[in-house]
Amino acid sequence: MPGERILIVEDEAVIAMDMQGLLESLGYQVPIIAGDAQETFAAVQRARPDLVLLDIHLGSGPDGITIAEELQHHWELPIIFLTAHADAATIGRAKALQPYHYLLKPFAERELAIAVELALLKSQSDRALRASEQRFATTLQAIADGVVVSDAAGHVSFMNPVAAQLTGWPVAQALGQPLAEVLVAHHAPSDTSLASLVAQALHLPANTNHLDDLSLTSRTSSQHAVSASLAPLLELPQVVSGVVVVLRDETARRAMQAERQSMERKLLETQRRESLGLLAGGIAHDFNNLLSVVQGQIELAMLDLNSASPIYASLQQAFTGLRRAADLAGQMLAYSGRGHMLMEALDLNALVSDVVALLRGNLAKRTQVELELAEALPPLQGDATQVRQVVMNLLTNAAEAFTSSDGLIHVSTKLIECTPEQLGTYVHGDELDGGWYLALEVRDGGCGMDAATMARIFDPFFTTKRMGRGLGLAAVHGIIRGHGGAIYVASAPTRGTTFRAIFPALLAAAPGLSAPTAQEETAEQPVASSNLSGTILVVDDEAGIRTILARYLERMGFNVITAENGLVALDRLAAGIPKLRGILIDLTMPGMSGDQLATHVRRIYPGTPIMLMSGYRAEEIAAQYANLELKGFLQKPFRYDTLRAALMVMLE
The missing domain is CATH 3.40.50.2300 (Response regulator)
Known part of the structure; x- marks a missing residue:
């Protein structure tokens, strides 16, 4: 050259x-x-x-x-x-x-x-x-994957630093060692060792494998999730001189994949529960409208009858059945988080003690309740009736978890500080902010639940009991969520179940209006007959409800003008209504909704008393429409005395 x-x-x-x-x-x-x-x-x-x-x-x-x-x-x-x-x-x-x-x-x-x-x-x-x-x-030294090369006898002839880090073998010590000792890895689904696959590659020149789901055990016994590619080194056609093994550390990727799948499952579960909640709330709202018509007709008939009449007794039984139907609608609203709540400061310990004392006689004879109540707990802002329902349902479920053996139910309360990561383990806990919460924990040593059952326990009407009925834990879940809390469940077959409900320790009560309490529904209200006069405009798209309201109001002494929607109501107002004392407006109507109508009335006829009606709970409406300066709210179905009491408040 x-x-x-x-x-x-x-x-x-x-x-x-x-x-x-x-x-x-x-x-x-x-x-x-x-x-x-x-x-x-x-x-x-x-x-x-x-x-x-x-x-x-x-x-x-x-x-x-x-x-x-x-x-x-x-x-x-x-x-x-x-x-x-x-x-x-x-x-x-x-x-x-x-x-x-x-x-x-x-x-x-x-x-x-x-x-x-x-x-x-x-x-x-x-x-x-x-x-x-x-x-x-x-x-090979610079790539992010581990590379190990063996000779024809299956001994390590080359190893890069990444492979040394994964296997725990220093390169100088690994060279010349049997590859089966350096690469201790198994294919998770089939439990096939990587060494056996290398041995196959040494005898099958055309065989190239790529495997996921490998578990690599390093020399220091640490575990790595890896994938591996194996390819034979050919010195001559059909003559294998060694094998190249490329290892990729999948630990971080699989952790991210598992986290993403967990988030997707949580999102799907949240969306499913949201859909069920919307469905339950919508059904309860429409159900309450229907109950309002039937209840009103029965109550008017009872008002016109002597209590000694045999028909009166039949109507009274029908009315009792209606109240049970209304309670079921209330449970559906509780599940949707829209149940009627009368918010007040509650002593959680006293409430738990009262419920336990009430249930002791109704629990199985061999079931004992052990209380561990923390001292000096801050108050809980909530509805006493609904929180009692939570405690009662959790205790009842715990007692029913014991089939034949003696049962011990451990009930405890305490103040806990939850981080966002800890709240992520609760159902809907990811919707909450970290902070201080009151925890109510009910733990039993009963039959427990498998994963499939746990996935459905908060579904409406789901039960594992032969004679189970009602909303049960679904209502519990809705009540807790409606109070701004969350619930945690841990269980396994034969190992018992733990429910932990948490409530914000200092949750502020919703501002604005609240529905009349049970006392207001039953107590006789002193009514000045001169105040029950003038004209009331009733706006509701349900003809039956308009009829009931008209008869209720006329019985009290009012003149009544009705409208089936917002546009008709505005026409009535534009034509002039003599001695207009106030307007009762249904919230949910096609076309112009009740709040839109109220906004128009406020702008055109300022000062006119307005009361909204809805099958949803009072606090939700009051908080959402506080700017309308409403004079009252009626939650359907309501009784004659409830309407009269609400009107007295509105007209004052």
Whole structure:
């Protein structure tokens, strides 16, 4: 290869000059001739030759083989040995250095030319191979995946730092070890070891595997979730010289995937419960409208009858059935988080003690209740009736978890501080902010629940009891959520169940109006007959409710004008209504809703008393429409006395 630089190391000047002339005639550069080791090393530093023609036997100092060792060690130079001696010992020493050629003196010019040309070609090929190997090694060292290479016997011949970190084996210690000892990994679904797959790859040249769900055990016993790719190294077609194993650490990715799946499950569960809540709330609202009509008709009939009449007793029984139906609608509203609540400061400990005392006689004889109530708890802002229902349902469920053995129910209260991460373990807890909560925990050692049952316990009307009915835990869930709290459940078959309900420790009561209490419904209200006069405008899209309200109001002494929707009501108002005392408006109407109508009335006829009616709870309406300056709210279904009491408040 003309143009390449060649260094001649020869102590006989005549032979050296003859070789120089020949090589230069062939187009090579021979800038320097050296005669010993010192001159050789200096010439290499200065000329950087591409090939060295080196006489083995030099006149003085180190011989050519010793010089060649230094040249290969420091500069990786290709060497052609020249010698007049061909004894076995010399040839053995020379062969150990793997020279590019070996010429015996005297040699022909053509022989020298061929040897130089072949040596330069092989040197160029070796440099390219070393550069490729260097790039390959650098790549393997730098990539983020672990790489382990075995030889044909299944022993480790290469390992990069990532693989060393995953396996816990330092590279120097891993080299030469059986790969089965270094890579201790199993395929989770099939429990197949990675070592057995490597052994297969060593005998099946065309077999390439990629495996997910591998569990890698490091030398320090730490676990890594990995995926692996195996490919055989082919020395010749169908001849395997080793196996390459590429390991990818999937621990972080799988953790993120599991977290994403958990979030998706929570989102789907939240959406499902939201849908059920909307469905339950909507049904309860419409159900209350229907009950209002039936209850009103029955109550009017009872008002016109003597209490001694046999018909009166039948109507009274029908009325009792209606109240139970109204209670069911109330449970549906509780599940949807829209149940009627009378908010007040509650002593949770006293409330729990009262319920336990009430239920002791109704629980199974062998069921005992153990109380652990924390002292000096802050008050709970809530509805006493609904919180009692929560305690009662949780205790009843705990008692029914014991089938044949004696039962011990542990009930405790305490003040806890919850972080957002802790709240994430509660049902709908991710909707809450971290802070201080009152915790009510009911724990039993009963039959427990499996995962499938736990996934459905808060669904409306779901039960595992043969004679189960009602909303049960669904209402509990809705009440707790309506109070701004959450609930946690832990259970396993035969290991009992723990329910933990949390409520904000200092939850502020909803501002504005509240529905009349039960006392207001039953107590006789002193009514000034002069105040029950004038005209009331009733706006409701349900004809039956308009009729009932009209008869109620007329019985009290009012004149009544009705409208089936908001536009008709505005027309009535525009035409003028003499002695208008107030307006009763249904909240949910097609076209113009009740709040939209109230907004128009407020703008056109300021000062006119307005009362809204709805099947939803009072606090929700009051908080949402506080800007309308309402004079009252009626939650359907309502009784005659409830309406009269509300009107007295409105007209004052």
